Structure formats: structure tokens, C-alpha cells
């Protein structure tokens with residue numbers, strides 16, 4: 001593999017950014033020479049895949065971090081695409097217990113029907129590793145209102161590692177799971193000074209970045225308070241406090257990881273359909 005590409009089919013998170021589609025919520029498509037993989041397919045994952053000409057039937061894996069709708073609403077339909085309309089036994093479905101079987105607070109969100117056809121189902125807990133083609137994936141710890149929530153660390157042989165925090169509050173050691181990654185994707189739902197149990201603020205992101213020491217940070221999964229405050233402004237705070245280049249993700253943005261990390265914003269501004277669409 002000489003290149004890994006990430007396409008942001010959504011950068012919104014939390015109930016009201018999702019319900020209003022102020023930002024899209026379709027998750028992240030990860031593409032290499034040999035695979036397509038989808039991470040956290042919230043509402044819009046299918047529609048925006050098609051909209052951006054990313055054929056969902058090419059998927060080799062669907063990964064989820066927890067059972068909230070902004071992370072898994074479109075999972076079943078992507079499983080249908082991955083299995084070519086449930087006609088061929090293919091692909092990997094990786095998700096924690098809450099998503100697959102349900103726990104005391106939420107789930108399950110993938111029906112028995114949809115769990116029958118993927119070639120492999122992996123129940124992810126912190127420390128579980130698996131591979132999708134030549135990408136080695138480690139489930140990492142997160143602390144969120146779904147107690148089974150995990151983050152992920154993706155290791156490639158040639159272009160380094162990527163970390164994805166999912167929804168988590170700051171806890172001692174969270175950044176250690178992502179030590180040495182080149183690219184760290186953080187779900188920074190809340191701006192500075194607006195903490196919410198189980199979620200990440202800009203201040204929490206600063207602490208995680210200091211622990212992890214990545215080459216670049218991308219803040220994403222913005223809630224309404226973050227959107228109104230200005231996600232680019234909050235990303236700048238992370239960059240200034242840590243010295244690590246930090247971007248606020250935007251819908252339709254692509255990141256290409258090769259020898260360098262290159263970022264391409266959508267040429268025409270992509271928006272969610274929401275009436276409160278950000279005017280940035």
C-alpha cells in the first residue's frame with residue numbers, strides 16, 4: 001500500500017447536529033489500493049457514499065465504535081451493500097457488544113438477518129486486534145455513555161498509523177493508545193468550557209494530543225455548540241496549545257496519507273441539508 005485515503009461523509013455528531021443535519025453524519029470512508037472500509041456509518045452514510053461516487057458495494061469492512069445512531073444508523077444498509085444485497089458471504093463487520101447484541105443501556109442495532117451474511121463478525125473490546133487486508137486494527141478504550149464504546153487504531157505497513165477516538169471523555173491514559181500515530185481523528189463534540197460527561201471538549205483534546213504526539217490532528221464529530229462557536233477556531237486552539245497541526249474537518253474533505261499527509265477540501269462547499277447550516 002502506498003496511499004491511504006480518508007473521505008469525510010460526515011463531520012457532525014450528537015443529537016441536534018444529527019437531527020437538523022447542520023453537518024452531515026455519514027461517517028468516514030477509508031480507501032486503499034485494495035479496499036474500501038466504512039467507519040461509523042451514521043445517518044446519510046449510504047446517500048453520501050453514492051453522492052460522492054464511492055460505491056458501497058466495494059466495502060470489505062464496516063466498523064462501528066458504539067451503538068448511538070450518529071455512529072451506526074446506516075450500518076445495516078451498508079452490510080447489505082457489502083454483501084451485494086445479502087447474496088454473497090463477504091466482508092467484515094466489527095463492532096462492540098452493544099451494537100451486535102445489546103447491553104444494559106442500548107442496542108442491539110444490527111439485526112440477526114444482517115449478522116448472517118458478512119464473512120466475519122468481530123466483537124471489539126479494548127485490546128482486540130484484527131486485520132482487514134493488510135491493515136491491522138486495534139480496538140482502544142473509550143469512556144462514554146455506551147459502556148462498550150471503543151476507539152480504533154489502524155496500523156499500515158507503509159504509511160503509518162491512524163487513531164480514531166470515537167466519543168469519549170478525557171481519562172488518564174486515553175492518549176497512550178494513539179501514541180505515535182501520524183494522524184489522530186478526535187471526536188471533539190464540545191467547545192472549550194462546555195463539558196458534557198462522556199464527551200470531548202477542546203481542552204480534553206489538547207490533553208489527548210499532548211499524550212499521543214501525532215503528526216497531525218483532525219477534529220470532527222461536531223455538536224451544535226461546537227458548530228456555533230466555530231470548529232475552525234477551536235481547532236486553532238488545539239494547534240496553538242500543542243504545536244501539532246490541527247484541522248477542523250469539513251463535509252466532503254479528503255485526506256491522503258502517503259509520504260506526506262495531504263488535505264483536500266471539497267471544491268464546492270458541501271453541506272448537510274439542515275436549515276441551520278453553518279455559514280463558515
Ligand SMILES: [Zn+2]
Nearest residue numbers: 013014070167
Ligand atoms: Zn457521537
Ligand SMILES: [Zn+2]
Nearest residue numbers: 066068144167
Ligand atoms: Zn455516542
